[in-house]
Amino acid sequence: MSKQIKHYLGDKDVQVILGTLLRVGVILSTAVVLLGGIIFLTTQSNHSVSFSEFKPEQTKFSSVAEIIVGLKNMDGLAIIQFGVLLLIFTPIARVVFSIFSFLMEKDYMYVIIGTIVLCVIITSLYLDIAH
Numbered sequence: 001m002s003k004q005i006k007h008y009l010g011d012k013d014v015q016v017i018l019g020t021l022l023r024v025g026v027i028l029s030t031a032v033v034l035l036g037g038i039i040f041l042t043t044q045s046n047h048s049v050s051f052s053e054f055k056p057e058q059t060k061f062s063s064v065a066e067i068i069v070g071l072k073n074m075d076g077l078a079i080i081q082f083g084v085l086l087l088i089f090t091p092i093a094r095v096v097f098s099i100f101s102f103l104m105e106k107d108y109m110y111v112i113i114g115t116i117v118l119c120v121i122i123t124s125l126y127l128d129i130a131h
Contacts, residue, residue: 014101018094025090033083040076092121 070078099114
């Protein structure tokens with residue numbers, strides 16, 4: 001007879017995983033932004049910028065689809081924007097992981113709270129309320 005041993009993540013394990021997730025997310029996004037900055041500075045070194053007027057209609061990479069196209073072209077600004085997206089999605093990944101860990105612990109009250117938090121975050125990103 002073989003005994004089945006069920007191993008559930010303890011609170012300490014979950015905290016270590018969440019801390020590691022946040023740390024890796026921030027380090028990865030920082031590295032991506034740094035790489036994008038280097039590429040941008042090396043390819044746009046002779047480009048002059050006018051700070052006297054701001055023209056938001058000329059902004060590039062304001063959607064995820066545009067960022068992906070820019071990544072394929074190795075555009076420095078797109079890589080920087082992608083790094084910022086990674087930084088934004090790091091805490092979202094933490095909330096998702098927390099919801100699953102609460103599900104494993106069968107702590108349904110926190111599952112509901114985490115789901116509400118996730119819905120608020122996604123809704124605010126989708127509706128562009130954060131102005």
